[in-house]
Amino acid sequence: MVVTTAASSSISITRLLFHSLLFVNYLPQNTHSFSTFSTLSTISTNIRTGKSTTETALSMASSSSSSSSSSSTTKVPKNIVVIGGGIQGTSVAYFLSKHLASSNDDNSPTNKTKIKILEAKAVASAASGKGGGFMARSWGDGSPTQPLHHIGYDLYAQLSSPDELNLQSYRTVPVLSVSPGTNNLGQKRAREDGKIGQYMPNWLDGNIGRVGLMGRGDDTAQVTPSEVVEKMIASDVCDGVVEVVLGECVGIDTDNADANDASIETEQVKGVRYVPRGETEEQLLEADVVVVSAGPWSCKAEDWFGNVISLPMEGVKSTSIVWKRPSSSLTDGDENENEGDEFVVDGTALFCGEDDRFGTHLEVYPRPDGSIYICGIGGSDYIPSDELKRGAYREECNAKESRVDAASNAFRTMSNTYNAKGTLEKVQACMRPCPPDAMPYMGKIPGYEGAYVNAGHNCWGIAWAPSCGLAMTELILEGESRSVDLRYFDPSRFTTKVGGGRGRKRRGQSVGEQW
Numbered sequence: 001m002v003v004t005t006a007a008s009s010s011i012s013i014t015r016l017l018f019h020s021l022l023f024v025n026y027l028p029q030n031t032h033s034f035s036t037f038s039t040l041s042t043i044s045t046n047i048r049t050g051k052s053t054t055e056t057a058l059s060m061a062s063s064s065s066s067s068s069s070s071s072s073t074t075k076v077p078k079n080i081v082v083i084g085g086g087i088q089g090t091s092v093a094y095f096l097s098k099h100l101a102s103s104n105d106d107n108s109p110t111n112k113t114k115i116k117i118l119e120a121k122a123v124a125s126a127a128s129g130k131g132g133g134f135m136a137r138s139w140g141d142g143s144p145t146q147p148l149h150h151i152g153y154d155l156y157a158q159l160s161s162p163d164e165l166n167l168q169s170y171r172t173v174p175v176l177s178v179s180p181g182t183n184n185l186g187q188k189r190a191r192e193d194g195k196i197g198q199y200m201p202n203w204l205d206g207n208i209g210r211v212g213l214m215g216r217g218d219d220t221a222q223v224t225p226s227e228v229v230e231k232m233i234a235s236d237v238c239d240g241v242v243e244v245v246l247g248e249c250v251g252i253d254t255d256n257a258d259a260n261d262a263s264i265e266t267e268q269v270k271g272v273r274y275v276p277r278g279e280t281e282e283q284l285l286e287a288d289v290v291v292v293s294a295g296p297w298s299c300k301a302e303d304w305f306g307n308v309i310s311l312p313m314e315g316v317k318s319t320s321i322v323w324k325r326p327s328s329s330l331t332d333g334d335e336n337e338n339e340g341d342e343f344v345v346d347g348t349a350l351f352c353g354e355d356d357r358f359g360t361h362l363e364v365y366p367r368p369d370g371s372i373y374i375c376g377i378g379g380s381d382y383i384p385s386d387e388l389k390r391g392a393y394r395e396e397c398n399a400k401e402s403r404v405d406a407a408s409n410a411f412r413t414m415s416n417t418y419n420a421k422g423t424l425e426k427v428q429a430c431m432r433p434c435p436p437d438a439m440p441y442m443g444k445i446p447g448y449e450g451a452y453v454n455a456g457h458n459c460w461g462i463a464w465a466p467s468c469g470l471a472m473t474e475l476i477l478e479g480e481s482r483s484v485d486l487r488y489f490d491p492s493r494f495t496t497k498v499g500g501g502r503g504r505k506r507r508g509q510s511v512g513e514q515w
């Protein structure tokens with residue numbers, strides 16, 4: 001990587017996906033590029049449609065046998081630019097690289113597809129460097145986002161393996177719901193409860209109310225998103241293919257998609273104009289495919305593509321804090337305390353009820369490194385599209401000190417351990433990108449060849465990143481996503497459709513009479 005300035009029958013779905021991936025690893029080398037993702041797509045589709053294990057296996061076999069012929073007729077882009085270096089944009093680049101790996105190996109270096117991540121500040125500098133990284137496989141069941149939850153959760157398990165990204169921060173975690181309380185009776189009752197007690201973390205030893213079990217860790221997990229971003233970019237599959245370019249996108253260059261027919265006004269992406277970080281002169285990145293994946297700032301694409309699409313977005317700016325692992329769980333003056341002992345932080349996540357005393361509804365995520373990440377602090381700010389288009393909070397996004405104090409006090413009330421020995425390690429803030437219907441924008445930009453958007457994933461952007469990367473890869477390189485039904489996430493759903501009648505089409509949309 002170069003940085004420049006300028007988840008039937010008796011078999012569980014998880015096991016099915018795991019064994020299917022093993023099957024893919026033993027396919028002939030020349031079918032890996034397209035068959036790997038065709039197989040994953042078939043699995044995901046069959047999961048959603050309820051096909052049996054036998055049907056799934058047959059579909060997999062059919063997919064792998066036909067992939068060679070299909071790949072030969074697929075137009076492979078030469079230059080792909082992904083705008084945004086967070087976990088969503090990086091996942092797109094990573095899965096594109098994986099998909100293209102086999103075909104790239106068959107070509108000379110000069111014919112390889114090149115992928116550039118255009119990032120305004122630094123990779124994982126916004127929410128992907130400050131988010132909690134919690135994921136829940138079944139929490140979207142029955143909704144259009146179900147496959148995003150399922151596939152993302154299962155792919156993270158695969159990516160965490162030593163053979164993939166070897167993610168040290170990935171692990172499954174049990175989850176408890178915790179109500180606020182004014183004494184320690186709640187936590188004492190919970191520890192004596194036969195169903196809940198085994199999941200009570202050692203640090204939850206203060207004043208709390210009722211405790212409930214939300215998950216045993218069989219479909220809930222966590223990962224530190226910045227590690228995912230860094231390891232995807234540094235992976236072997238991205239080496240020599242993906243380059244990070246630091247700079248701000250200022251526009252998209254296009255040409256008529258059919259130079260031989262002037263009446264066709266669909267335009268082909270030709271390049272991305274940007275200003276390198278720290279410079280003032282505009283430069284051009286060659287591109288026949290561009291993917292806008294810049295989190296809340298993706299609404300700027302309305303301007304880049306001549307307002308043929310409306311991408312309403314609100315940035316929800318929220319504070320979060322990180323607590324350092326205590327040196328010991330014992331209080332000062334205890335004769336059994338050994339100086340320098342490290343406290344083992346039990347890995348149970350908490351979703352806490354509204355605490356009117358502090359104005360919080362804490363979400364508490366202990367991490368494998370012993371730190372504890374806390375969000376749900378309250379006092380969020382809501383940033384409208386016009387401010388986001390001007391780059392609001394991209395360069396600097398600071399925590400609210402009043403909310404830091406409130407969250408710290410709320411957490412200390414719940415934990416005697418941290419009240420006595422806790423040290424606040426980090427205070428920070430970031431924005432989550434929220435479309436009006438809380439559904440992401442994933443798909444093609446109308447009227448343009450080679451233009452796509454993958455943004456607006458709300459609070460699940462980290463959990464969904466691998467599934468979004470896979471789905472967008474299928475769409476870009478195979479013409480459609482078979483792993484995820486993208487109709488629900490159509491980027492044009494808020495775009496005003498101009499009336500029909502006679503007249504020419506402008507970029508794929510009727511604009512009525514053109515006198």
